[in-house]
Amino acid sequence: MGHVGEFFLTTINDFFFFFFSFILFVLAFVLCCCWGHITVLERTQASAASASCPSCSDSGFRYDVFISFRGPDTRNGFTSHLFYTLRRAKIRTFMDHELEKGEDIAGGLFDAIEGAKILVVVFSENYASSTWCLDELAKIMECRRRGRGHRVLPVFYGVKPVEVRRQTGRYEAALVMHQNGSQEKGIAEKVKRWRDALTEAASLFGYDSDVVR
Structure with a gap:
């Protein structure tokens, strides 16, 4: 490869690194702003949560x-x-590796969802291929609908919001696979719940990796 080709590849790599860093900066900035501007009213509403969501009690x-x-x-x-x-910005952030060894995965994840102020959903090409992800999303949207102070922020990484919202392409294929490939009782109702959660989440203000919306 000649000098021109090497220069071109270096330029492209630098561009994508800058773009990637910029998207992260913007998203982190927005999250910091959301974190710092929870109102007194929202905290009061959160304190009135029922005992079924202990993470959302008046303890914060x-x-x-x-x-x-x-x-x-x-x-x-x-x-x-x-x-x-x-x-690094001192924002208490949960990822699945925060679970303790031996802890019930589903219970631990759902408790963490209920106990988090801002719920970020990173929609990627194969997000819907995971029933774990879809169950998380259904729980996230359930918490939002309860009105206990949760905020949901969708991020579209390598997929378009319309693909998630309307369940086309890989999302449609994944959901069909889940429904047709499972003998679980009530799978049709579960898939419908997943579809509703995808539509609702993808209709919210968010960010995609191509265009900041």
Whole structure:
């Protein structure tokens, strides 16, 4: 490869590094602003939460941010960078590696969701292929609907919001696979709940990796 080709590749790599860093900065800044501007009214509403959500009691939230993501897609890139950027800003952030060894995974994740003020959902190409992710999302949107002070921020990483909102492409294929490939009783109702959660989440103000919306 000649000098021109090497220069071109270096320029492209520098561009994507800058762009990636910029997106992280913007997202981290927005999260910091959301974290710092929870109103007295919202805290009062959160304190009135029922005993079924002890993490949302008047003692406050255990975490500032919970990140839901598909591990193989973004764990070693975008999500880990976001996690450590927020941690450096002294924002209490939860990722699944925070679970204790031997802890019930589903229970631990749901408790963390209920106990987090801002719920970030990183939608990536294979997010819907994971039933764990879809169950997390359904729980996240359930917490939002309860009106206990949770804020949901979707991030579209390598997928368009419309693909998530309407469940087309990989999202449609994944949901069909879940429904047709499972003998679980009530799978149709579960898939409908996942679809409703995807539509609701993708209709919220958020960010995608191509255009800051």
